[in-house]
């Protein structure tokens with residue numbers, strides 16, 4: 001139900017921000033799963049068993065260096081480059097992520113990279129006898145829009161804090177990041193046209209094509225549909241009604257509190273290593289709980305909620321206007 005009212009509001013934003021609204025539309029990508037105890041214990045056991053070859057690690061380090069270099073080089077990612085260095089964001093590799101890159105609001109200085117997807121891309125290029133230095137460059141170019149998307153999540157979160165709003169998790173975060181991402185795709189196509197067309201990373205390429213197809217449809221509906229399809233059932237819009245927000249946040253807060261209690265009950269674990277892991281999980285659970293609680297407190301206060309909506313409206317409009325520039 002909230003989707004129809006949100007769409008109406010977002011349509012207005014697109015029309016007011018985009019001088020070319022007749023010929024273009026907008027886009028979107030993924031918040032990681034919330035860290036349930038089961039998921040985190042699974043991650044711990046996976047990390048213990050993980051083995052990565054030194055050679056593969058070398059190329060991954062080169063890719064990270066290439067991302068930083070390209071962010072500074074590309075006109076559309078100047079904001080990202082300065083945020084990356086001024087806020088000390090770091091990239092970490094994990095094989096458990098569902099998408100190539102992800103950002104979690106409870107770990108705002110980390111961008112997690114799916115080492116498996118990246119490893120497959122590296123191996124595919126190796127089989128074509130591409131040199132390792134060139135592999136790093138190609139993979140960095142082809143993945144940069146997704147990296148920009150995740151950095152934008154960190155920037156959105158930081159921007160809300162500077163407005164005294166605190167950390168929030170809403171569907172609009174994806175609107176902003178996907179709009180940003182599609183602009184970086186267009187800019188990269190202009191910046192590295194031959195390389196962009198000559199190589200593709202299958203899973204990622206498919207995402208870019210769908211994103212741009214949605215963006216290039218007349219009117220923003222296709223773009224908004226794209227975002228809703230991926231996140232609409234998982235995240236909630238800040239433009240939802242008060243009742244809808246309560247119905248969304250209350251069970252989540254209860255669920256996190258229960259998870260915290262279950263972890264408390266596990267603290268008597270005698271194994272020191274496992275006990276430490278449980279304490280780490282408690283710290284993480286506390287962060288997630290406070291994020292939900294913060295968001296709920298804000299939308300329960302009419303003045304703060306109005307500020308939050310206004311902040312999202314202006315940022316969505318700003319990012320949309322920015323992304324159109326690369327399609328001219």
Ligand SMILES: [Zn+2]
Pocket residue numbers: 029030031149153173174177
């Ligand atoms: Zn995202």
